[in-house]
Structures are given as C-alpha cells and as structure tokens.
Amino acid sequence: MAIHKLVFDDDFDEVCNTLIAIHCTLEDYRLAYLLNKHLGITLKRKPVDLDYSKKDASYAIYEWVDHKQLLTWNLVSNICKKQALQETDYRSLFNTEQTTTTFYLLPEHKTVNYFLKIDSEFSFSKEKYILDSILKIPQIATAYSINYSELQSKENLIFS
Template sequence: MRKLILEDFLEDIDYALIGIHCSIEDYRLAYLLNQHLGLNLKRKASDIEYNDTSSYSIFEWEDDKQLTVWNLASNTCKIEVKDAIDADSLFINDESFTKTKHLIPEYKKVNFILKISEIPNQNIEKVILNKILSIPQVMTAYSIDATQLKTTDNLIFN
C-alpha cells in the first residue's frame, strides 16, 4: 500500500510580503519606492482582476542582476453596488453604495502589498523594510507571514 503525502506537492513559499499603510496614490508610492530602494517599478498593462468584480492595480520590476521580481499591488478595490430590490416592499429602492474588497482579506487595513520573489535572505528583507519605513508618506509597514494566509492564490500575479 502506498501513501501519498500532500505536503510533498505543495510549493514552498519563496517570496517575502510587506504590508504598507499609506494614503497616497499607487503611482506615487511606486515612484517613492523606486527612489528609496533603487527599483524600477512600472505599472503593468492590465490590473489584477478577480471574478470580474474587483480590480487591483499592480506594478512590477524584474531585477535581472539579483534574479528577483518585485510586485507592488493595491490591497483595496472600491466597487459601486446597486441595492437589491426587496420583492416584499411596496417601494423600489434605487440606491447604490460603495463596497470595498481586498486582495488579502486577512489584512484589510493594509493599503498596498509589496511582494518580492526569490528574496535571498531575511536580512535583506529587514533592510528593505527599514528603507520603506524611512519614507515620510508611509505611516507604517511590516512583514507579513505568507504561511499564515488563507488567500495565497491571490498573490499569483502571472
């Protein structure tokens, strides 16, 4: 009798995640990260889209020297939803409201996610984090443990 162990087939997480809290626009944050970290993040031609209802901006840079891929993705998406009509009501409700969706629902207060693929070691992640924290427009930033996320599929950007 053979035994199949599922963990053998799951890929190890080979990227670092940093959650960034700030209230500036995505393109402005990408510009500041480029300046402070020496990156070359550029907006991708198409946004990340899920279920044709939510869309998240994404910037990318492939560092050929370090063989890493950097992604900056918005964690929030605001969509306008029409209020459902109540069949039991005499009145038609024609109101709409704004609903907020998140790329990583476990971190709803995070505005942006910085994903660094194939990061060589933890010390570099700490240096990157300190440089991000030195940006005046960033309120706070911290490492996110990807092994604790239920929505890691949302972090596959290719």
Template sequence: MQIHSLTLDDFSSTDYSLIGIHSPVEDYRLAYLLNLHLQLNLKRSDFDIDVTKDNIDAFFSLYEFTHNATENSWYLISNYHKNKVAGNNLSLFSESQTVTYLLPERKKVDYFLKLEGDFNSMTINKTIESINKIPQIVTSYSIDTNKLKSKESLIF
C-alpha cells in the first residue's frame, strides 16, 4: 500500500507575483488609488489575514479583485498591524504601540500587491510603472517570493 504525505507546498499556489509598495496613505485610500490608476475593482475582503505572533493576534487588511475574463486575482495586503499596549501607570502617555509585520523580513514595505494567475514579466513591469506614477506612492518594486522566509503568511 502506497502512503502519500502532504506538505504545505501541495496547498499553496506558486503561480503568483508579489509587488512591494511604499506609501504613507491608509489602506482604503491606496485601494482607491490603485482602482483609479490600474482600472481595478479592489474591494475590502470579508475577512482579514489573522496571524498570531509572540502571543499577539494581528489582523492585516485585505482587499481583493478577481478579473472574470482572465480569472486573474489581485490582492492588496497590509504589511503591518499596530497593537496598543497599555502601560502600568495611569498617565496621559501610558499607552504605547507595538507593530507586528506580516513579513518581518520586509519591514520597510507598507503594502503588498499579490498577483495570482497568468501574469508575464512585461505586464508586471507595466503595472509597477503605473503604480510608481501615482503621486501618493513613494515607490513600488517586484519581490522575489523564493527568497522570502515567511511566505506562508501569503497563503489564504
């Protein structure tokens, strides 16, 4: 009798590209700007990405769009979650914040644009050029997913 074991790679889609975006704007504003400039229809997902790290529950906002004709999916994902931590003393400044990152090895990236489906390198490069033309975005670039240590966080 043959035994077959499943690994995490059996369930993950390796057919995706990742674009890192640096921008100080809020996630809903960035989704609006990407919709406007890339002719997308990103909408807030019914669920957030929930990750527990160091006994802290972190929720990362997720916007999604699936192009019906090509069946390509676009996901806008926040890379950080701010946690409010109350201090011991009851002063005006006793509350502080800690930040949890979805991909800790990319702490400087504010958002990720995950592209699932049949995207060639020319399409990805044109998308990056269009994103970089948006005034509210500092920069964007392609990220090699093979070099990411915590890419399991991008499986949802």
C-alpha cells in the first residue's frame, strides 16, 4: 500500500497586512475624519471598542471594508489611559488621590498614537501612496510603515 504525504508550504503562516504607525495629538474621531477625507475611505467607529479584560484596557477602533478590492482598513488607538481613585497613607484633607495608568496596545511602540492596519488577501502595493497621502495631512507629525512579521505582540492586532 502506498503512503501519500502532503507537504504544505509556509505560505499559510504569512499574513498580508500593511501596518502604518501614526504620530499625532488629534482625537481619534478627528483623525478618522481626516483620513477619510484625504484617502477617500469611509472609516466608521465600531459599536464596541477593542477590549482587553486582562489589562482592563479598551481602545477606540474604526473600520472600513472595501468590497471592491477585498480590503479591510482598521484605525486603532495605541494608548489607553485609565484613571482610578487610590487611598493615601498620609494624613491630608483628602483621603484619596487620583492616579492615571497608561496601557499600550503594542508595548514595543509606546511613542505611536494610532495604527492604521490594512488587511488584504493579496500583497498591497499602494503602501507608498497611502503613506505620502497621510504625511500631507498637516496635523500629523509623522507616519511610517512597521514590519508586521517582526512584532512581538501581533496577537493584539487580531480584531475579529
């Protein structure tokens, strides 16, 4: 009896994503508006934020599905700030003080404010055009591509 052996290539492990880091001080809704205007897309806020119960953090997320080119665009905040009241040990007029804890979606990129992730079923060749269009927005300090395969916490970028 013959033995048939199937060998799969490593193509299944590769994910075709474009990840763009955006540095700016804008609110998430304002950045989504400017990206929609300059890139000709229609990002809309998802009804539920990206929530990580382990960290007690949630991140604003916007999405647009381009059915023509089979692309999914996601704009997600990298920073989540939580405020909590903490009781103080020393005697004062007030027994509590407010502390702020900062969480990051991708801790290895703490200086990045937002990420624009583009999922596709084929390699995306318009990355340079998108970056140039983003850099033309005056409110954005800088934007650059990040190699998706070199990320340590890429599981945080799985949104579905």
